[in-house]
Amino acid sequence: MNPILNEVRDKLLSSVDEKTKSTTQRFFKEKIRAYGVKVTTVSKIAQEYFRKVEDKSKDEVFQLCEELFKSGILEESFVACKWSDCVKEYEEKDFKVFDRWVDVYVDNWATCDTLCNHTVGSFIVAYPEYVERLIEWTCSENRWKRRGAAVSLVVPAKKGLFLVEAFRIADSLMGDKEDLVQKGFGWLLKEESRTKQGEVYEYVLSKRAVMPRTALRYAIELMPQDMRKEAMRRIN
DSSP: OOHHHHHHHHHHHHHHHHHHHGGHHHHHHHOOBBOOOOHHHHHHHHHHHHTTTTSSSSSHHHHHHHHHHOOOOOHHHHHHHHHHHHOOOOOOOOHHHHHHHHHHHOSHHHHHHHHIIIIIIHHHHHSSGGGHHHHTTTTOHHHHHHOOOOOOOOOOOOTTTOOHHHOOOOOOTTTTTHHHHHHHHHHHHHHHTTTTTTHHHHHHHHHHHOHHHHHHHHTTTTTHHHHHHHHHOOOO
């Protein structure tokens, strides 16, 4: 065991908050393993200990992330996600690593979002041609990959990027029965609406007869009341 990982685990264990420990599970449908450390505290620990590994090669950092993911403990997965996002100097081959992490280690919405919002999203901005791989994720049997396809573009969407691809992802996920996947692509559309409100509104109107209401509500959340009311109007 790498001594840095032992230090990280000791720090997490010494930072357990009893209220967080007793309430974390209620935010998840699936059973999770967690120490019970506040998210803000985990972020500070991740930043603190990244300074001890930032001189290592990217592959070495990714291997440490792998060991953290293997534990199956929520807070350790968060540290892994934070570290993989801190690397930044991505290469095209890294997508295979991220793809495998989602397949093998992601088993809840929080880890999915933390990894995909930042690490995968940053990679896609650096290598935009790989957005096609996200669109492939929408057809996966793994619901976290399907959610990940959408939430990986959430941060770029805030800057108005990948609008066409966001619509393609939403189209592919339109009939998905998983509420967390519906919320995922609804969230993506909402973030696109920050800078492309008119385009998202027209898209929602064109899809409102088939779009799950959960996704629709997320998509229009930032729009004016009159637009939200019209978007929610049922078509006879």
